[in-house]
Amino acid sequence: MERALSFEKTTSEFFLLVKDLLRRYYKPDSSQGYQKYQARELKLMDEFFKLKEEIHNALCDSIDTRTVMEKITKLVAIGNAYINEKDKEGVPPNCLILRNIASYITWLLQTFGAIPKQHEIGFPIESSHDATSGIGSSNLETTVMPYLTALAEFRERVREIAKDQKVIKILEECDRLRDEVLPELGVRLEDRTMQTCVKLVDRETLMREAEQKKAAEAQRIAEKEQKARERAEKEAAKNALKNVSPQEMFKTGDEAKKYSNWDGQGIPTHMADGQEVSKGMRKKLEKLWETRRKDFDKTQSNGAAS
Structure with missing residues (x-):
């Protein structure tokens, strides 16, 4: 379907x-x-x-x-x-x-x-107007298209003048005519490079498309806001980590849940299930610990200097 x-x-x-x-x-x-x-x-x-x-x-x-x-x-x-x-x-x-x-x-x-x-x-243009007026889609198109084309051309000239003069309000009204007024009448305008394309479409289809467009825009905004929140959370976590000493880095937050025992430097020796940390894992943890130590010392030095 x-x-x-x-x-x-x-x-x-x-x-x-x-x-x-x-x-x-x-x-x-x-x-x-x-x-x-x-x-x-x-x-x-x-x-x-x-x-x-x-x-x-x-x-x-x-x-x-x-x-x-x-x-x-x-x-x-x-x-x-x-x-x-x-x-x-x-x-x-x-x-x-x-x-x-x-x-x-x-x-x-x-x-x-x-x-x-x-x-x-x-396809034939079906709308409630046809049913009530008795005008067929072909006759309707022949009747109204000259007027719609004239309107579209007038709007295009107005838009060009508004662009040159930088009259934002007029441009907004031109957009409103395209996006809100004419769709209610079963007319779609599409701004193309050479001219505005005029399409006679049934009102129900245009209203459905408008709702879908609004829903898609709302989803886009929601996703954008969600990504912004995630970036902010990551940045906050990163900034918070700067104040955590290397001795405590594996003992706080989610890291603490992974391990059950640590050595004197705070490097894990056993996993949460009691299993001893492997040699390969130990090397990775030591490398992370050393990187954290350098960053922590740098942060402390900058703080003392300020």
């Missing part, structure tokens, strides 16, 4: 990202929308065709669904890798290739009955 949910989330996020890129850069009716295939695009196409062939073979092999799902995951991975590379370069990706990949994955999932036939790309 966990694997299925992970697969759905991964593919869904890929669909939403591709659809956002298509809205921004895919212009099939304009000469400006044509993007020349460079070496990176040709490599992506080769990987795409290879995976398509492997998926075809898996389907012919008694419909090997598991293998098909694994190949789809790889297809999503290479698509995301390509998008991230272009994002870092600051240039739009080849949307035609991405559209073909996303459409192909959608077609496969439609074949398995996971997506309704009328959807060209991605």
Whole structure:
């Protein structure tokens, strides 16, 4: 079940990202929308065709669904890798290739009955709004996306001005819009290098993700505080040890529980069970004792000097 949910989330996020890129850069009716295939695009196409062939073979092999799902995951991975590379370069990706990949994955999932036939790309957007308004997910997306895109672009311009002017309050409000306001409306904004990605997601999913994020952050803070306490305790124990003489170092704290008898210098001669300390163990204890003696003498000298 966990694997299925992970697969759905991964593919869904890929669909939403591709659809956002298509809205921004895919212009099939304009000469400006044509993007020349460079070496990176040709490599992506080769990987795409290879995976398509492997998926075809898996389907012919008694419909090997598991293998098909694994190949789809790889297809999503290479698509995301390509998008991230272009994002870092600051240039739009080849949307035609991405559209073909996303459409192909959608077609496969439609074949398995996971997506309704009328959807060209991605899963349908399900929300309580659809049920009460009677607006289908495709119509909802077509209706609201121009407004959401305009809002995202306006927010991005405001953020850039606020960064230049170092207006922290405005940046905080921009973050609040992204993290608190829009998720309540079923909208996710993702700040990327080139632009803000707009994703229409059902509100319940976003609320669940927000709770998981809060829980993860709380756990991170708790672990950080725990490590800080452990470091402080170790440091306190280390400082306390500086004032313990070598004659007493094996007779105090947890060390005292390990042994039952000591010689005149305070070096253990017998273990807690009465067994005599071995020669090898004796050498180690003597070495520790000598190190403690030097540190103790140094501490005492520094204390006397101050």
